Amino acid sequence: MLKDENNEWINVNNEVNDNKEIYNKAKNRVPKVLLSASNISISFSQYSKGLKKIVLNVVENLDLSVHEGEIVAILGSSGSGKSLLAHAILGILPGNSVLKGEMEYNGQILDQKLKEELRGNEIALIPQSVDFLDPLMKIGDQIIGDIEDEKEKEEKRKEMIKVFKNYDLREDTAYLYPFQLSGGMARKVLFSIALINNPSLIIADEPTPGLDEKSLNETLNYLKIMANEGKGIVLITHDIHAAVSVANKIAIFYSGYLIELNETKNFNKNGDKLLHPYTKALYKSLPQNGFQLFEGSQPMNIEIENQCVYYDRCNQSIKECKYSNPELTEIGNGMKVRCHRLDNTYLNNK
Amino acid sequence: MAKLKADKISFKYSGNNKLILKDLSISLKDNQVKGLVGESGSGKSTICKILAAYEDNFQGKIQVDGLSTNSKFNPIQLIFQHPEKTMNPKWKMKQSLEESWSADNDILEKFGIKESWLNRWPNELSGGELQRFSIIRALNPKTRFIIADEITTGLDAVTQVQIWQLLLSIAKERKMGILVVSHDKPLINEICDEVVYLNDINNV
Numbered sequence: 001m002l003k004d005e006n007n008e009w010i011n012v013n014n015e016v017n018d019n020k021e022i023y024n025k026a027k028n029r030v031p032k033v034l035l036s037a038s039n040i041s042i043s044f045s046q047y048s049k050g051l052k053k054i055v056l057n058v059v060e061n062l063d064l065s066v067h068e069g070e071i072v073a074i075l076g077s078s079g080s081g082k083s084l085l086a087h088a089i090l091g092i093l094p095g096n097s098v099l100k101g102e103m104e105y106n107g108q109i110l111d112q113k114l115k116e117e118l119r120g121n122e123i124a125l126i127p128q129s130v131d132f133l134d135p136l137m138k139i140g141d142q143i144i145g146d147i148e149d150e151k152e153k154e155e156k157r158k159e160m161i162k163v164f165k166n167y168d169l170r171e172d173t174a175y176l177y178p179f180q181l182s183g184g185m186a187r188k189v190l191f192s193i194a195l196i197n198n199p200s201l202i203i204a205d206e207p208t209p210g211l212d213e214k215s216l217n218e219t220l221n222y223l224k225i226m227a228n229e230g231k232g233i234v235l236i237t238h239d240i241h242a243a244v245s246v247a248n249k250i251a252i253f254y255s256g257y258l259i260e261l262n263e264t265k266n267f268n269k270n271g272d273k274l275l276h277p278y279t280k281a282l283y284k285s286l287p288q289n290g291f292q293l294f295e296g297s298q299p300m301n302i303e304i305e306n307q308c309v310y311y312d313r314c315n316q317s318i319k320e321c322k323y324s325n326p327e328l329t330e331i332g333n334g335m336k337v338r339c340h341r342l343d344n345t346y347l348n349n350k
Numbered sequence: 351m352a353k354l355k356a357d358k359i360s361f362k363y364s365g366n367n368k369l370i371l372k373d374l375s376i377s378l379k380d381n382q383v384k385g386l387v388g389e390s391g392s393g394k395s396t397i398c399k400i401l402a403a404y405e406d407n408f409q410g411k412i413q414v415d416g417l418s419t420n421s422k423f424n425p426i427q428l429i430f431q432h433p434e435k436t437m438n439p440k441w442k443m444k445q446s447l448e449e450s451w452s453a454d455n456d457i458l459e460k461f462g463i464k465e466s467w468l469n470r471w472p473n474e475l476s477g478g479e480l481q482r483f484s485i486i487r488a489l490n491p492k493t494r495f496i497i498a499d500e501i502t503t504g505l506d507a508v509t510q511v512q513i514w515q516l517l518l519s520i521a522k523e524r525k526m527g528i529l530v531v532s533h534d535k536p537l538i539n540e541i542c543d544e545v546v547y548l549n550d551i552n553n554v
Contacts, residue, residue: 076506076507077506078477078478078505183390211390211533212533213533214389285507285508286536293511293515294508339375
């Protein structure tokens with residue numbers, strides 16, 4: 001299945017290649033860093049019994065960057081903090097949260113004010129499902145948004161029709177309500193909303209679960225096309241298969257920590273170029289890669305006390321793992337891993 | 351040998367003239383793991399609901415061992431994709447479980463459920479943990495067939511293996527039959543003995 005998909009995208013690339021001028025331009029351009037996040041931590045303060053305040057750390061010490069034309073997949077199971085990162089980028093974290101660290105967008109420091117300015121325009125979100133739309137508002141109105149100026153509105157409308165055409169949506173889709181959309185149309189509408197203002201950075205939050213093979217390939221193909229147009233894409237997913245099919249690099253989240261950043265091409269064969277034991281487990285437990293059983297479950301960030309996040313489940317832990325949480329270490333080529341057994345996991349496979 | 355047989359099932363939703371299922375026949379034997387595959391909208395979830403008696407306004411008949419299934423407890427149990435939607439948010443996990451049967455410690459342990467979880471509310475558990483509960487809930491001793499409608503779709507690969515290996519081993523132990531609905535072809539190939547393809551309307 002993978003191979004077919006790749007072939008399909010090679011075709012997409014060829015189309016771009018046909019236009020030599022564009023291709024050469026793209027080739028000579030050094031991809032610009034769109035978004036860089038460093039040392040990001042997210043915590044929530046909660047009141048437990050009475051007035052006792054507790055602080056829950058949910059994402060810690062995260063570093064990540066996205067270039068133009070690049071798809072970065074963030075892979076992790078539910079509760080690993082991957083959606084929170086998306087919310088942090090968009091500036092829509094809930095009120096009781098504290099965000100620390102630095103984020104830059106296009107060289108500018110991305111603070112709350114800039115986030116509010118950019119979201120919906122420069123930075124767009126593709127949400128998980130049509131449930132994120134207003135059920136009482138027609139699709140067209142939701143896509144165009146609240147614009148008072150008639151002339152501007154008309155322009156937006158034209159823009160919308162253009163986007164609809166790209167996705168084979170009929171013009172009169174604009175007059176439907178969300179509940180009247182079929183699953184496939186709904187997905188196209190969500191993509192249209194994200195693309196209407198021609199954003200440079202797109203955050204796709206779990207766009208694929210529960211899709212049949214045809215719709216899955218279609219959705220992934222849309223993302224691939226956007227990346228070919230030079231947009232940067234953050235694909236948040238728990239579907240390794242989807243991540244491997246389209247992403248340039250894959251970041252693995254576990255209990256709020258980035259535990260590995262690896263190139264997509266290393267997710268192949270028996271996975272021995274993968275770095276972290278959890279990533280290996282994730283890969284080997286896929287039905288097509290052996291369906292191997294690994295015990296245990298992801299601990300909550302709060303349950304970890306000064307030990308490796310994966311210590312309880314790891315089958316190759318050493319003494320150190322019990323007493324300190326390893327740092328995220330760069331091992332070249334932009335690959336990073338958070339493991340005390342760096343020497344064993346990486347060098348042995350080299 | 352127990353056998354579940356659905357014969358010539360036709361179905362449309364009320365207020366809508368479009369037939370979702372037309373003369374669909376499907377069978378499941380005990381000890382059998384059968385995959386059901388098809389595009390979105392081909393009626394997979396609908397046939398699941400009909401088999402488990404969530405919909406009764408259909409044509410055709412459903413029989414277990416040649417008898418229709420109108421006993422108080424349905425031997426055909428359905429497990430859904432979204433466990434969080436199937437739990438009563440106002441009930442603690444214990445109560446949700448006991449509604450079906452009082453599961454013994456043995457099975458709870460097998461599924462790695464800690465005793466403290468029983469006193470939690472559904473929103474205090476992760477998707478994988480909730481799905482374990484909804485599977486145990488379906489594993490009443492009287493259950494003979496399990497209909498698994500995308501039960502691991504929202505879960506990571508490691509949890510997926512954990513859940514399937516458990517369910518398959520218990521099914522084997524109890525000689526149950528399982529109907530597996532999923533879009534994940536590699537998964538279907540891995541766990542099923544036989545696969546049925548459901549086309550849009552004129553099926554199988």
